[in-house]
Amino acid sequence: MTVQLFIPCFIDQLFPETAFNTVRVLEKAGCTVIYNPQQTCxxxxxxxxxxxDEAKQVGQKFLNDFSGEHPIVSPSASCTGMVKNAYDDLFTNTVIHNHCRTIQGNIHELSSFLVNVLKKDYFGAELEGRAVYHDSCSALRECRIKEEPRQLLERVDGLELVEMRDTETCCGFGGTFAVKFEAISSAMAEQKVHHALEMEADYLISTDASCLMQLQAYITKHQLPIKTMHLADVLAHGWANI
Structure with missing residues (x-):
């Protein structure tokens, strides 16, 4: 299967290795990955x-950068949810209405694509330790993704997946929320990290780099014995030539 790769701003600028691991995982799943270097946000x-108005301009470029011919796969539930849902507000009953609907039906978050479309959940990944999974707001509430990442993580050799308290509670990032309401945002990150530590987890894993950036910042500041990892990095761990 040929797929189009969409790499969000956060990953492109701050976590490029996650993008490369997404390609590695998709290729191991048997996909031919095509990437349009003109894509942005x-x-x-x-x-x-x-x-x-500004979002509509950027969104129209996104729609022009991708075609409806092949599935679009992204290692971000947040950006996938934006296209699937918020584009209704921006492009309904416009001249690109039909193309927008085609793209909306064709974009997939990585874990959902692997499990629900390709029907694959084992990639030979190896990671020793105990992990908890954080349900990002976008994955859970916008993309309706819950079991797919857990199914993939349960097939990682050496990894023990356990559930932490309030796994469905927001990490406190929320884009500009973290800037406008710094104290509340930090407290939410603290709560999430300490729930993970309660489970004696070595890793805190999620589908969204923005959540992981928020949580890792708290972890690093307080020098806590836990590490965040993106799902794509976990699935490529132990076999990819990194």
Missing amino acids: CGQPAYNAGFW
Whole structure:
């Protein structure tokens, strides 16, 4: 199967190895991955800040950068959810309405694509330790993804997956929320990390780099004995030539 790869801003600028691992996992699953280097942003930052005209301009470029011919796969439930849901606000009954609907039906978050489309959940990954999984708001509430990442993690050799308290509670990032309400955001990150530590977890794993950036910042500041990892990095661990 040929797939189009969408790499969000956060991953492109701050976590490029996650992008490469996404390619490695997709290729191991038997996919031919094509990447349009002209792609940029899905428009979510502007949309969430209330600048819908600007978000529409960025979103229209996104729609032009991808075709409806092949599935679009992204290692981000947040950006996938933006396209699937918020584009309804931006492009319904516009001249690109039909193309938008095609793209919306064609974009997939990585774990959902692997489990629900390719029907594959084992990639030979190896990672020793205990892990908890954080349900990002976008994955759980916008993309309806819950069991797929857990199914993939349960097939990672050497990894013990356990459930922490309040796994479905927000980590406190929320884009500009973390800037406008710093104290609340930090307290939410603290709660999430300490729930993971209660389970004596070595790793805190999620589908969204933005959540992981928020949580790792708290972990690093307080020098805590736990590490965040993106799902794509876990699935490529132990076999990819990194």
